Amino acid sequence: MRATSKGVAVAKAARLDDPGALGGVLTGVSFVGGLATGLSLADAPFPRPGADVKDVQRFFQDDAGPERINAGGQLLSAASLAVFSASVARLAGRTGEGARALQAMAIAGGALASLSLAASATAAAALTTGPGRDKDRARSLHRFVFAVGGPVHGAGLALLLGALGLAGRRTGALPRPLTTAALATAGVDALALVVLAVPKAALVVPAGRFPTFVVLGISGVRLARGAGAG
Numbered sequence: 732m733r734a735t736s737k738g739v740a741v742a743k744a745a746r747l748d749d750p751g752a753l754g755g756v757l758t759g760v761s762f763v764g765g766l767a768t769g770l771s772l773a774d775a776p777f778p779r780p781g782a783d784v785k786d787v788q789r790f791f792q793d794d795a796g797p798e799r800i801n802a803g804g805q806l807l808s809a810a811s812l813a814v815f816s817a818s819v820a821r822l823a824g825r826t827g828e829g830a831r832a833l834q835a836m837a838i839a840g841g842a843l844a845s846l847s848l849a850a851s852a853t854a855a856a857a858l859t860t861g862p863g864r865d866k867d868r869a870r871s872l873h874r875f876v877f878a879v880g881g882p883v884h885g886a887g888l889a890l891l892l893g894a895l896g897l898a899g900r901r902t903g904a905l906p907r908p909l910t911t912a913a914l915a916t917a918g919v920d921a922l923a924l925v926v927l928a929v930p931k932a933a934l935v936v937p938a939g940r941f942p943t944f945v946v947l948g949i950s951g952v953r954l955a956r957g958a959g960a961g
Contacts, residue, residue: 748957754815755951758808759944765804772797780877780930784866787858787873795859802859805852805880809845815947816841816891818954823898833894840890847887851880878927881936885923888943892917895950905953913950916942 747753770777773794778787791798816837823833854872862868896913899905905913919939926932 747955749818749821749955751814752818752951752954754811754813754818755947755954757811758815758947758951759941760948761804761811762808763804763941763944765801765807768804769797769799769801772800778873780874780933782873784870784873788863788866788869791855791858791863791869798859799856802852802856805848805855809849809852812848812891812947813841813845815951816845818951819891819895819898822902822904822954823894825904826898826901833898836890837894837898840887840892840894842887844884844887844891847879847883851876851884854879877933881933882923882926885920885926885936885939888939889917889920889923892920892943892946895946899950905950909946909949909953912942913946916946 773790775786775790775794778790819837819841820834823837824830826833854875857863858869858872858876862872892913895905896910896917899913900907900910916939919935920943922932922935923939926936
């Protein structure tokens with residue numbers, strides 16, 4: 732009887748209530764993994780916003796392989812984020828009054844964050860091919876990579892994290908310190924839009940993005956295991 736009880740306990744521990752929520756873990760792992768691998772293999776530093784077009788072409792054309800790895804990691808991250816967003820929307824649906832508005836917030840934020848990251852990665856990949864050899868197209872694509880993959884992506888993350896923090900707190904599915912972290916990080920991500928008007932404020936993008944990955948990862952594990960997980 733004791734062995735049977737132990738087996739049931741193990742089975743319950745292994746069962747995931749929401750496997751899709753683990754997309755929150757993969758979102759950060761794939762993004763950081765692709766970025767770290769790509770930059771470590773590249774010979775030149777990643778060209779920052781406003782960089783000379785020759786430096787942009789040199790990086791994306793000469794280091795095409797590493798940058799494609801980076802773009803691949805971002806595409807996987809975007810797909811994982813979309814899956815995780817669905818879990819947040821389901822959680823928001825359990826909040827009672829105001830659930831529809833919170834669900835809409837999660838869906839809109841997840842869609843904006845996922846699509847903008849995918850678009851940025853696609854543009855970065857295009858820079859490694861024929862379009863990147865044309866100076867005017869390379870300049871436009873480079874600007875697009877940063878605008879869409881930075882400020883616009885940050886705005887989507889802000890909406891998604893805001894929905895996650897509020898839904899997690901109202902349902903009790905996430906501990907209060909984690910929901911507080913989600914809401915605080917959402918505030919930092921929202922500031923990313925400022926970069927469109929003030930490019931020198933670009934550091935606000937990674938300042939919000941990397942804490943976001945931590946929040947998404949921890950939240951993803953807890954949501955996958957269920958609200959009652961210890």
